[in-house]
Amino acid sequence: MREINVKEITSAIKEMCITVNHDLSDDMKDALKKARETEVSPVGQKVLSQLEENLVIAKEKTIPICQDTGMAVVFLEVGQEVHFTGGAIEEAINEGVRQGYVEGYLRKSVVGDPIERVNTKDNTPAVIHYSIVPGEKVKITLAPKGFGSENMSRIFMLKPAQGIEGVKEAIRTAVSDAGPNACPPMVVGVGVGGTFEKAALLAKQALTDPVGLKTEKPAWACALEEEMLSEINGSGIGPAGLGGSTTALSVNVRSFATHIAGLPVAVNICCHVNRHTSKVL
Amino acid sequence: MDKKINLPITEEISQDLHIGDFCFLTGEMYVARDAAHKRLMELIAEGKELPVDLKGATVYYMGPSPAREGRPIGSAGPTTSSRMDFAAPTLLDMGLKAMVGKGKRTPEVLDAVVRNKATYFAAIGGAGALLSERIKESEIVCYEDLGTEAIRRIRVEDFPVVVVADCHGGNLYESAVKEYKRSANSH
Numbered sequence A: 001m002r003e004i005n006v007k008e009i010t011s012a013i014k015e016m017c018i019t020v021n022h023d024l025s026d027d028m029k030d031a032l033k034k035a036r037e038t039e040v041s042p043v044g045q046k047v048l049s050q051l052e053e054n055l056v057i058a059k060e061k062t063i064p065i066c067q068d069t070g071m072a073v074v075f076l077e078v079g080q081e082v083h084f085t086g087g088a089i090e091e092a093i094n095e096g097v098r099q100g101y102v103e104g105y106l107r108k109s110v111v112g113d114p115i116e117r118v119n120t121k122d123n124t125p126a127v128i129h130y131s132i133v134p135g136e137k138v139k140i141t142l143a144p145k146g147f148g149s150e151n152m153s154r155i156f157m158l159k160p161a162q163g164i165e166g167v168k169e170a171i172r173t174a175v176s177d178a179g180p181n182a183c184p185p186m187v188v189g190v191g192v193g194g195t196f197e198k199a200a201l202l203a204k205q206a207l208t209d210p211v212g213l214k215t216e217k218p219a220w221a222c223a224l225e226e227e228m229l230s231e232i233n234g235s236g237i238g239p240a241g242l243g244g245s246t247t248a249l250s251v252n253v254r255s256f257a258t259h260i261a262g263l264p265v266a267v268n269i270c271c272h273v274n275r276h277t278s279k280v281l
Numbered sequence B: 001m002d003k004k005i006n007l008p009i010t011e012e013i014s015q016d017l018h019i020g021d022f023c024f025l026t027g028e029m030y031v032a033r034d035a036a037h038k039r040l041m042e043l044i045a046e047g048k049e050l051p052v053d054l055k056g057a058t059v060y061y062m063g064p065s066p067a068r069e070g071r072p073i074g075s076a077g078p079t080t081s082s083r084m085d086f087a088a089p090t091l092l093d094m095g096l097k098a099m100v101g102k103g104k105r106t107p108e109v110l111d112a113v114v115r116n117k118a119t120y121f122a123a124i125g126g127a128g129a130l131l132s133e134r135i136k137e138s139e140i141v142c143y144e145d146l147g148t149e150a151i152r153r154i155r156v157e158d159f160p161v162v163v164v165a166d167c168h169g170g171n172l173y174e175s176a177v178k179e180y181k182r183s184a185n186s187h
């Protein structure tokens, strides 16, 4: 058994909130650079170079990449040999978010109640997903989510007979409805299978996969990712929705077993500011 | 075409603007988003005076991140304009001349743009750090209790935007997407 003081979780989350909002992962930066080189529209090229310049300014001058620094989504994978000490884990996570957003000059975008809508002023609570895994490590993944793109996400409960064509149509629908609102070029997270909530969770997790990851997934999923990426980039929406050949940087699919009677498909749309970072304690 | 524009936007300037023009705005504009628009519409419904002067004004749909010491404002990119569609036609009819945001608008808003010889610009969504640097001053006008959603007055210099709906009825989101759509049989 390994003891971990929850203070370690708090300080890791605090630091991750700040860094992830000022610096994108290398795979996202590479994807943007590649997009600028292949974009056919002059307006689109201009937009993409503004986005690259934005990333440089954000990092050098410590200004958040986007003013919507998101609602904090935390995935906590806890080794089953771990014992947390020093307090409640959920409070420790929220304390990390609180410190990160307040001390890091990040925007507080969370209201405490969806109807009464009073800002909590410290961006808490986070949305937390726990899982128990073998071992004695703790892996924290933080993925703050902006709502311009979150609002354009969809879930579809398809019939099994609709098959892969139904999945494609679901992705097409979500992306074309999202259009310029989701700040394209987008990253499209797709969850196929499971139950209603499992599909949504898979789609969210897929957004944290590196761009172009092709391991650990069935052949149909790899083929679907490539076909849909090409099709989406032929939609004409383009960077910022102003027309062009770069509408998405990546389509990431995750799948799970499902029921004989169903085919749930969730499409979680993310913008080019696809922030995610992980740390293992 | 790149154009440098000094705010406020007048009818003459609007008539000279066409979808796809890249513009660099210099001057003053208001910043307001969801909650502030809700309050403005409530005041209008009650027939009360507004805390802002709409005549010839430009509004930027934005809610910044907090400013670090020595800076006027934090990250400052556009938010989705469609959430302000409920208020935009009324505000345009009352004198608002330009809106800066991102994303599509309803036909009612686009009609009001044409009717009032106004302009709808898009700033590049997710370029909040770059746009922040073009904002030179910022002060809260009212509704400080709304935090990031308070109404602000900002002074911008060479603030980069693109005309996405003009007073001639043009709509870049429609026309540009058509232009770059790969035809079904080419792939």
Ligand code: SF4
Binding pocket: A066, A067, A068, A069, A145, A146, A147, A148, A149, A150, A181, A182, A183, A271, A272, A273, B077, B078, B079, B125, B126, B127
């Ligand atoms: S959708 Fe993404 S890039 Fe656009 S405003 Fe929201 S967080 Fe920023």
